[in-house]
Amino acid sequence: MASDTKTALLDFAEQAARARGFDGFSYADLAKSVGIRKASIHYHFPTKAELSEALMDRYHETISAKCAEITASSEKASDRLLGLVNLYRTALNEGKTLCLCVSFTASHQSLSDAVNAKISAFRSAIVKWLQSVFALGKDDASISGVSEPQLEAFATLAVLEGAHLAARADEDVAVFDQAVAVLVARCK
Amino acid sequence: MASDTKTALLDFAEQAARARGFDGFSYADLAKSVGIRKASIHYHFPTKAELSEALMDRYHETISAKCAEITASSEKASDRLLGLVNLYRTALNEGKTLCLCVSFTASHQSLSDAVNAKISAFRSAIVKWLQSVFALGKDDASISGVSEPQLEAFATLAVLEGAHLAARADEDVAVFDQAVAVLVARCK
DNA sequence: GTCTATATCAGGATAGAC
DNA sequence: GTCTATCCTGATATAGAC
Numbered sequence: 001m002a003s004d005t006k007t008a009l010l011d012f013a014e015q016a017a018r019a020r021g022f023d024g025f026s027y028a029d030l031a032k033s034v035g036i037r038k039a040s041i042h043y044h045f046p047t048k049a050e051l052s053e054a055l056m057d058r059y060h061e062t063i064s065a066k067c068a069e070i071t072a073s074s075e076k077a078s079d080r081l082l083g084l085v086n087l088y089r090t091a092l093n094e095g096k097t098l099c100l101c102v103s104f105t106a107s108h109q110s111l112s113d114a115v116n117a118k119i120s121a122f123r124s125a126i127v128k129w130l131q132s133v134f135a136l137g138k139d140d141a142s143i144s145g146v147s148e149p150q151l152e153a154f155a156t157l158a159v160l161e162g163a164h165l166a167a168r169a170d171e172d173v174a175v176f177d178q179a180v181a182v183l184v185a186r187c188k
Numbered sequence: 189m190a191s192d193t194k195t196a197l198l199d200f201a202e203q204a205a206r207a208r209g210f211d212g213f214s215y216a217d218l219a220k221s222v223g224i225r226k227a228s229i230h231y232h233f234p235t236k237a238e239l240s241e242a243l244m245d246r247y248h249e250t251i252s253a254k255c256a257e258i259t260a261s262s263e264k265a266s267d268r269l270l271g272l273v274n275l276y277r278t279a280l281n282e283g284k285t286l287c288l289c290v291s292f293t294a295s296h297q298s299l300s301d302a303v304n305a306k307i308s309a310f311r312s313a314i315v316k317w318l319q320s321v322f323a324l325g326k327d328d329a330s331i332s333g334v335s336e337p338q339l340e341a342f343a344t345l346a347v348l349e350g351a352h353l354a355a356r357a358d359e360d361v362a363v364f365d366q367a368v369a370v371l372v373a374r375c376k
Numbered sequence: 377g378t379c380t381a382t383a384t385c386a387g388g389a390t391a392g393a394c
Numbered sequence: 395g396t397c398t399a400t401c402c403t404g405a406t407a408t409a410g411a412c
Contacts, residue, residue: 005395020297023211026387040396042389098294105357106286106294109208119357145333151369154354158367161353162346169293169307179346181339193377214405228378230407 006044008034014055018097022052022107049112052104056118059100060125063087067129077137078187081156084130085180088160095171101126102161127153144186159183194232196222202243206285210240210295237300240292244306247288248313251275255317265325266375269344272318273368276348283359289314290349315341332374347371 012033016025027048031038045051070083091099104111104119111119130153137143146152163179200221204213215236219226233239258271279287292299292307299307318341325331334340351367 021209021211021294023209024295024297027389028386036395037397038388039390039398043395046389048388102353103294105353106209106291107212108356109212116357123354123357147370147373151366154363154367155347155370158347158350158354159343160346160350162348162350165290165293165349165353166311166342166346168296169304169311175342178339179342182335182343185335185339215407216404224377225379226406227380227408231377234407236406 005034005036009041009044009051010054010058013051014059014100015097017052017055018091018100018103021103022110049115052111052115053118055100056104056115056122060118060122063122064125067126071129076142077133077140078142080133081130081137081143082184082187084133085160085184088164089173089176089180092164092167092173092176095167095173095175098164098168099161102164105161123157126157130156142188144188156183193222193224197229197232197239198242198246201239202247202288203285205240205243206279206288206291209291210298237303240299240303241306243288244292244303244310248306248310251310252313255314259317264330265321265328266330268321269318269325269331270372270375272321273348273372276352277361277364277368280352280355280361280364283355283361283363286352286356287349290352293349311345314345318344330376332376344371 009030012030013025016029016033019025027038027041030041034041041051045054066087067084070080070087074080074083088099091097097103101119101122104115108116127150131149134143134146134149134152134156138146138149159180163176166179167173167176169175197218200218201213204217204221207213215226215229218229222229233242254275255272258268258275262268262271276287279285285291289307289310292303296304296307315338319337322331322334322337322340322344326334326337347368351364354367355361355364357363
């Protein structure tokens with residue numbers, strides 16, 4: 001079926017982009033993974049720019065849905081924060097893949113304006129969600145030492161993404177855990 | 189002179205690598221910038237892998253020297269920490285370039301084992317320096333809320349690198365400032 | 377040390393048959 | 395929707411003259 005091929009292409013492209021960056025995977029790689037010829041990929045995604053836009057759109061939706069899930073299933077702010085930390089931890093795949101946002105941000109110069117705009121929008125959405133978590137954490141006192149919720153949100157996204165990079169450098173998820181340990185310790 | 193050409197090549201290569209990533213610059217780019225033919229670059233750096241090793245070596249030395257300078261010129265732990273924050277802030281070049289370590293870490297898959305080992309070593313050195321700063325900060329009380337110095341060091345490097353990424357995404361140094369605001373506020 | 381010339385390969389993309 | 399065939403460009407790298 002056509003849509004299955006499209007989904008398979010997105011799946012492989014996302015893994016490849018997260019493992020090797022936007023410049024690090026090619027239509028030839030995807031063709032081999034999915035089992036069709038590289039020219040056929042252009043039927044589904046005429047250009048690599050359009051493919052990467054589709055990638056960001058799907059990624060944004062997926063993560064937003066997971067954040068909504070976390071919100072729905074946790075009452076305490078600390079549990080919500082730990083839920084996001086765990087989401088990032090899982091995305092590491094034992095240090096083999098970054099999250100798409102970190103990978104694409106590093107590839108900034110190679111990406112279309114449209115994709116870069118989507119990355120900014122994604123970041124804003126995550127920060128907004130984190131901000132509400134810290135605001136709640138200030139109220140329910142489940143997160144210690146909360147100052148300004150918005151600034152805590154900016155700092156937290158930075159720590160998570162920086163921890164991803166550090167873990168990727170050593171291909172070791174334990175490095176991620178070390179980098180977020182101070183943050184995790186604030187959760188009661 | 190020969191060595192001037194070599195230095196010029198390293199200078200341009202570093203800027204290019206930080207702006208566009210390891211996969212994002214070529215010998216043709218360097219040739220144009222330095223004013224020689226691309227084949228001539230191979231006289232100085234036979235392969236791109238050797239060029240990137242030289243880049244990391246020089247980068248490690250440069251940053252280590254700057255850290256030593258900061259240590260020498262500041263008594264208080266908070267001033268040392270702020271000195272490093274400012275070093276990273278400057279390296280952003282108004283959001284146009286990442287630091288070499290972040291850029292190369294994201295290019296992990298494309299780099300030689302030798303370069304990746306140098307990146308790990310560089311990270312360890314920075315963490316070690318930060319750890320000593322936080323240990324001092326616990327003693328002189330110039331940094332508030334210090335828990336375990338080593339964990340604070342890991343978290344701080346992550347915040348700095350994550351803040352770099354965030355600022356790069358929007359090409360706006362103000363985004364860096366927002367991401368490190370909580371850290372800076374701990375400095376007395 | 378730098379040049380010209382070239383080898384080799386891989387990238388994204390298109391045309392047109394089936 | 396997928397194929398074969400092809401185009402064009404640009405990448406790293408080498409050989410050998412100057």
